Amino acid sequence: MTLMKTLTGMLLATAAMVMTASACDTTLKSSDTHPDGYPTVEAVKAMGKTLEESTGGKLCIEVYHSAQLGEEKDTIEQTQFGAIDLNRVSLGPFNNIIEETQIPSLPYIFRSVAHMHTVMDGPIGQQILDAFAAHDLIGLAFYDGGSRSFYNKEKPIKSMEDMKGMKFRVMQSDMFVDMVSALGANATPLPYGEVYSSIQTGVIDGAENNWPSYDTSGHYEVAKYYTLDQHLIVPEVLVMSKKSWDKLSPEDQQAVRSAAKASVPVMRELWEAQEKISQDKIRAAGNEIITDIDKQPFIDAMKPVYEKYVKSDKLKEMVAAIQATK
Numbered sequence: 466m467t468l469m470k471t472l473t474g475m476l477l478a479t480a481a482m483v484m485t486a487s488a489c490d491t492t493l494k495s496s497d498t499h500p501d502g503y504p505t506v507e508a509v510k511a512m513g514k515t516l517e518e519s520t521g522g523k524l525c526i527e528v529y530h531s532a533q534l535g536e537e538k539d540t541i542e543q544t545q546f547g548a549i550d551l552n553r554v555s556l557g558p559f560n561n562i563i564e565e566t567q568i569p570s571l572p573y574i575f576r577s578v579a580h581m582h583t584v585m586d587g588p589i590g591q592q593i594l595d596a597f598a599a600h601d602l603i604g605l606a607f608y609d610g611g612s613r614s615f616y617n618k619e620k621p622i623k624s625m626e627d628m629k630g631m632k633f634r635v636m637q638s639d640m641f642v643d644m645v646s647a648l649g650a651n652a653t654p655l656p657y658g659e660v661y662s663s664i665q666t667g668v669i670d671g672a673e674n675n676w677p678s679y680d681t682s683g684h685y686e687v688a689k690y691y692t693l694d695q696h697l698i699v700p701e702v703l704v705m706s707k708k709s710w711d712k713l714s715p716e717d718q719q720a721v722r723s724a725a726k727a728s729v730p731v732m733r734e735l736w737e738a739q740e741k742i743s744q745d746k747i748r749a750a751g752n753e754i755i756t757d758i759d760k761q762p763f764i765d766a767m768k769p770v771y772e773k774y775v776k777s778d779k780l781k782e783m784v785a786a787i788q789a790t791k
Contacts, residue, residue, distance in 0.1 A: 489517065489525035493709065495551035496540045498532040498657055500681055504739050505553045505608050505701060506530045508732030512703075516724040524717060526551065536656040538637055545601040547708030555610065555701050557636030565596040566702075567774050568783045572644050572767045575698040575787070578612065582733075584790050585700050589783060594702075603705040605725035609736045612695040616679055617671025618664055621755045622692040625649055625762050634660050634672035640774055644696065645673075647766045657682070664688050673697070677736070680743035685752055692755040694763055703728075 497506050513526030534540055537558050544552040559566040575581040585607045594604030629649040635641035637654040645652035653669050663669045664687045671688045679685050775784050
């Protein structure tokens with residue numbers, strides 16, 4: 466049933482693409498699970514405008530938002546196969562596939578959003594982007610994913626003790642499962658689109674995400690307690706199918722890279738504005754925002770997670786380099 470729905474969605478999307486984007490020689494199909502207007506969606510649209518201008522109308526991008534082409538796990542596979550050309554995806558689903566992506570996904574690896582920007586805009590970020598090539602994908606750019614915190618429908622969480630036995634949705638990543646387990650809670654990997662109903666029906670008690678996602682998903686409506694533990698500051702990634710990439714000339718490949726890089730500051734500006742809007746909206750809704758927590762026990766609890774996932778010398782060197790980055 467899921468496969469049929471996905472294929473039907475792809476066929477409808479392809480028909481729409483043919484009708485709306487016939488002016489370009491080649492229209493690249495881009496997927497995003499977030500809704501229209503979300504910073505990542507608008508950033509890829511901006512990339513498309515830049516690309517169309519720089520190639521004289523030779524290349525365009527059509528963005529399919531709101532999971533029209535499927536949830537992230539499905540769209541990753543479709544991108545690897547070449548059915549989708551471009552894809553904005555969270556790093557979490559790649560953790561079990563590309564070991565380098567585990568590093569920026571580590572809890573508390575970044576001291577701040579500014580620290581994350583410095584790292585991901587530099588050689589470490591490029592090293593991670595380069596790692597996608599061995600998996601039929603071309604890493605183009607990193608977008609912001611904000612700082613992720615826990616929210617739930619049951620009670621305010623002010624300590625690890627409060628988390629014991631609670632059920633939280635996480636992205637489909639072993640590392641995120643282990644992170645929640647290390648905090649004494651139970652992790653439930655679920656597609657993003659299933660979270661609202663799962664909280665509403667009691668399948669899970671809550672989830673973890675950033676301000677804009679907590680807002681635009683509607684999760685704040687069913688999970689009224691938001692604890693700003695900020696355990697993750699994980700960037701998101703824009704990738705291209707290697708099959709689609711290989712069809713382009715070297716000049717067009719460079720145009721795609723340049724347009725992707727140019728979309729990053731656009732995304733960051735939109736993200737900062739969206740975060741403020743979402744915070745104001747959620748506070749106005751009367752949700753309880755918990756800030757008086759001692760984060761050090763949460764940080765200390767992550768030691769076994771680091772020991773499990775940072776094993777090779779390469780990954781240890783990456784962690785040390787990030788920690789040494791000012």
